[in-house]
Amino acid sequence: MLETATAEPDVSGVIAEFDHACLGHDDHVVFPDLTLHISQGDRIALLGRSGVGKSTLLDALRTRLGDQGAWCPQANALVPTLSAYHNIYMGRLAHFSRWQNLTNLLRPNRACWQEISGLADMLGLDGLLRRQVDQLSGGQQQRVAIARALYQKRPVFIGDEPVASVDPRQGARLLELINTRHQTCVVALHQRELALAHFDRIIGLDEGRIIIDAPASELTSHDLDVLYVTD
Numbered sequence: 001m002l003e004t005a006t007a008e009p010d011v012s013g014v015i016a017e018f019d020h021a022c023l024g025h026d027d028h029v030v031f032p033d034l035t036l037h038i039s040q041g042d043r044i045a046l047l048g049r050s051g052v053g054k055s056t057l058l059d060a061l062r063t064r065l066g067d068q069g070a071w072c073p074q075a076n077a078l079v080p081t082l083s084a085y086h087n088i089y090m091g092r093l094a095h096f097s098r099w100q101n102l103t104n105l106l107r108p109n110r111a112c113w114q115e116i117s118g119l120a121d122m123l124g125l126d127g128l129l130r131r132q133v134d135q136l137s138g139g140q141q142q143r144v145a146i147a148r149a150l151y152q153k154r155p156v157f158i159g160d161e162p163v164a165s166v167d168p169r170q171g172a173r174l175l176e177l178i179n180t181r182h183q184t185c186v187v188a189l190h191q192r193e194l195a196l197a198h199f200d201r202i203i204g205l206d207e208g209r210i211i212i213d214a215p216a217s218e219l220t221s222h223d224l225d226v227l228y229v230t231d
């Protein structure tokens, strides 16, 4: 069943805000003075060169959103020796009791299996649910990670290059699925065409700041060249 989830916005519709925030890692400052407001219903693609700070910003956003954020990390973070089914199920571990989680490990819960099978079908993973994830291709593993995030059923999808390991056509289909199930998404991408086609708001990062924040409808691929210029 398709369903969309909504976050809890403040009266102005803002679900996360950074006001002159300093973000980084220990002593390494990545964004010295970041101001950014994200509203319910925003579909944001985060663009910029490697190392510019996309993951740093997504991590900070994930911390702000807490259990409102469905997280799909860059490195997939799957448990390689568990099946695709169990990895997807882990998206909702906290939702079930310890006893349910234990018995599900030995024998999948029927309702969970059905729901996860439906998700797997939509993601082209049908027939692979019983397979250990270390026996799946990189693209299949990435789809398992997307399924796990979708199964969380949290309002805001936060994805760190969730379609980097699949071809552009499949990437487009996956982004459509994510958009169908989440009213609000913030997704780091390398493919600018996918960003322009599937998101409403483009945020471009460079040198510790936001240099583009505009509706996708007002931008062309050429306008994004500035994000990828190297010295």
Ligand SMILES: Nc1ncnc2c1ncn2[C@@H]1O[C@H](COP(=O)(O)OP(=O)(O)OP(=O)(O)O)[C@@H](O)[C@H]1O
Pocket (backbone or CB within 6 Å): 025, 026, 028, 030, 048, 049, 050, 051, 052, 053, 054, 055, 056, 057, 074
């Ligand atoms: N754990 C960490 N400790 C210290 N510095 C880090 C850490 N993680 C990332 N950095 C640094 O922070 C900066 C931003 O990294 P980040 O991973 O956010 O970039 P990115 O845009 O997501 O890159 P990519 O597209 O390659 O994934 C980089 O200079 C990186 O070296």
